[in-house]
Protein backbone atom coordinates (compact mmCIF):
# COMPACT_ATOMS: atom_id res chain seq x y z
CA UNK A 1 0.00 0.00 0.00
CA UNK A 2 1.29 3.46 -0.89
CA UNK A 3 2.05 5.95 1.87
CA UNK A 4 1.41 9.68 1.72
CA UNK A 5 1.94 12.28 4.44
CA UNK A 6 -0.09 15.45 4.76
CA UNK A 7 2.12 17.98 6.52
CA UNK A 8 0.70 21.25 7.80
CA UNK A 9 2.76 24.13 9.11
CA UNK A 10 2.21 27.06 11.48
CA UNK A 11 -1.26 28.19 12.54
CA UNK A 12 -2.98 25.48 10.55
CA UNK A 13 -3.86 23.75 13.84
CA UNK A 14 -6.38 26.61 14.16
CA UNK A 15 -8.24 25.79 10.96
CA UNK A 16 -11.96 26.18 11.49
CA UNK A 17 -11.39 28.93 14.07
CA UNK A 18 -8.78 31.02 12.28
CA UNK A 19 -10.04 33.72 9.87
CA UNK A 20 -12.92 31.49 8.64
CA UNK A 21 -13.73 33.96 5.84
CA UNK A 22 -10.34 33.04 4.33
CA UNK A 23 -9.76 29.47 5.48
CA UNK A 24 -13.29 28.10 5.98
CA UNK A 25 -15.01 26.78 9.07
CA UNK A 26 -13.95 23.12 9.01
CA UNK A 27 -11.21 21.92 11.33
CA UNK A 28 -8.44 19.90 9.68
CA UNK A 29 -8.82 16.77 11.84
CA UNK A 30 -12.45 16.39 10.74
CA UNK A 31 -11.53 16.92 7.08
CA UNK A 32 -8.63 14.48 7.41
CA UNK A 33 -10.92 11.74 8.75
CA UNK A 34 -13.17 12.04 5.67
CA UNK A 35 -10.14 12.04 3.38
CA UNK A 36 -8.72 8.93 5.06
CA UNK A 37 -12.04 7.12 4.66
CA UNK A 38 -12.34 8.14 1.00
CA UNK A 39 -8.84 6.85 0.18
CA UNK A 40 -8.70 3.91 2.61
CA UNK A 41 -8.42 1.23 -0.07
CA UNK A 42 -5.77 3.05 -2.10
CA UNK A 43 -3.29 4.66 0.27
CA UNK A 44 -2.15 4.85 3.86
CA UNK A 45 -2.63 8.54 4.65
CA UNK A 46 -1.01 10.14 7.66
CA UNK A 47 -1.22 13.67 9.01
CA UNK A 48 1.22 15.78 10.98
CA UNK A 49 1.10 19.45 12.01
CA UNK A 50 3.74 21.61 13.62
CA UNK A 51 4.20 25.29 14.29
CA UNK A 52 7.99 24.87 14.32
CA UNK A 53 10.21 25.08 11.28
CA UNK A 54 12.76 22.56 12.60
CA UNK A 55 10.08 20.00 13.44
CA UNK A 56 8.65 20.30 9.93
CA UNK A 57 12.13 19.73 8.49
CA UNK A 58 12.66 16.70 10.77
CA UNK A 59 9.38 15.20 9.52
CA UNK A 60 10.33 15.78 5.88
CA UNK A 61 13.63 13.94 6.52
CA UNK A 62 11.84 11.13 8.39
CA UNK A 63 9.43 10.20 5.60
CA UNK A 64 11.20 11.61 2.56
CA UNK A 65 13.06 8.44 1.58
CA UNK A 66 10.25 5.95 2.08
CA UNK A 67 6.89 7.62 1.41
CA UNK A 68 5.29 7.95 -2.01
CA UNK A 69 4.70 11.64 -1.52
CA UNK A 70 4.16 14.58 0.80
CA UNK A 71 1.33 17.11 0.58
CA UNK A 72 2.79 20.19 2.23
CA UNK A 73 1.08 23.34 3.39
CA UNK A 74 3.97 25.11 5.08
CA UNK A 75 1.81 28.15 5.90
CA UNK A 76 3.82 31.34 6.25
CA UNK A 77 7.12 29.40 6.12
CA UNK A 78 6.36 29.00 2.41
CA UNK A 79 7.28 32.64 1.98
CA UNK A 80 10.37 32.68 4.21
CA UNK A 81 12.05 29.30 4.57
CA UNK A 82 15.15 28.46 2.58
CA UNK A 83 15.67 25.62 5.10
CA UNK A 84 12.38 23.90 4.20
CA UNK A 85 13.15 24.44 0.50
CA UNK A 86 16.50 22.69 1.03
CA UNK A 87 14.83 19.81 2.90
CA UNK A 88 12.45 19.26 -0.04
CA UNK A 89 15.40 19.28 -2.45
CA UNK A 90 17.27 16.79 -0.26
CA UNK A 91 14.66 14.02 -0.20
CA UNK A 92 13.42 11.55 -2.81
CA UNK A 93 9.65 11.67 -2.28
CA UNK A 94 7.73 14.13 -4.47
CA UNK A 95 6.19 17.07 -2.63
CA UNK A 96 3.09 19.01 -3.68
CA UNK A 97 2.69 22.49 -2.17
CA UNK A 98 -0.89 23.29 -1.17
CA UNK A 99 -2.50 26.53 -0.02
CA UNK A 100 -6.10 26.73 1.05
CA UNK A 101 -6.41 30.37 0.05
CA UNK A 102 -5.46 31.91 -3.28
CA UNK A 103 -2.21 33.45 -2.13
CA UNK A 104 -1.96 35.43 -5.40
CA UNK A 105 -5.12 37.35 -4.52
CA UNK A 106 -3.64 38.39 -1.18
CA UNK A 107 -0.72 40.51 0.11
CA UNK A 108 2.31 40.59 -2.17
CA UNK A 109 4.55 38.91 0.46
CA UNK A 110 2.43 35.78 -0.06
CA UNK A 111 3.21 35.71 -3.78
CA UNK A 112 6.74 34.40 -3.27
CA UNK A 113 7.27 30.72 -2.49
CA UNK A 114 10.74 29.47 -1.65
CA UNK A 115 9.39 25.92 -1.85
CA UNK A 116 7.63 25.80 -5.21
CA UNK A 117 10.77 25.38 -7.32
CA UNK A 118 11.54 22.12 -5.50
CA UNK A 119 7.97 20.82 -5.63
CA UNK A 120 6.20 18.63 -8.17
CA UNK A 121 3.38 21.17 -8.33
CA UNK A 122 1.44 23.83 -6.49
CA UNK A 123 -2.28 24.08 -5.71
CA UNK A 124 -3.69 27.31 -4.29
CA UNK A 125 -7.11 28.78 -3.69
CA UNK A 126 -9.26 25.65 -3.92
CA UNK A 127 -9.91 25.34 -0.20
CA UNK A 128 -9.43 21.99 1.54
CA UNK A 129 -10.14 20.25 -1.77
CA UNK A 130 -6.57 21.11 -2.72
CA UNK A 131 -5.31 18.40 -0.34
CA UNK A 132 -7.51 15.77 -2.01
CA UNK A 133 -6.39 16.81 -5.49
CA UNK A 134 -2.75 16.63 -4.40
CA UNK A 135 -3.22 13.11 -2.98
CA UNK A 136 -4.91 12.01 -6.24
CA UNK A 137 -2.01 13.35 -8.24
CA UNK A 138 0.59 11.60 -6.07
CA UNK A 139 -1.26 8.32 -6.53
CA UNK A 140 -0.74 8.74 -10.29
Ligand code: DQA
Pocket residue numbers: 010011012073074075076077078098099100101102103110
Ligand atom coordinates in the same frame (compact mmCIF):
# COMPACT_ATOMS: atom_id res chain seq x y z
C1 DQA B 1 -1.68 29.43 3.61
C2 DQA B 1 -1.30 30.78 2.97
C3 DQA B 1 -0.13 31.41 3.72
O1 DQA B 1 0.22 32.66 3.13
C4 DQA B 1 -0.50 31.64 5.18
O2 DQA B 1 0.61 32.16 5.87
C5 DQA B 1 -1.03 30.42 5.83
C6 DQA B 1 -1.94 29.56 5.09
C7 DQA B 1 -2.94 28.82 2.96
O3 DQA B 1 -3.18 27.64 3.16
O4 DQA B 1 -3.69 29.53 2.27
O5 DQA B 1 -0.77 30.17 7.01
O6 DQA B 1 -0.61 28.52 3.40
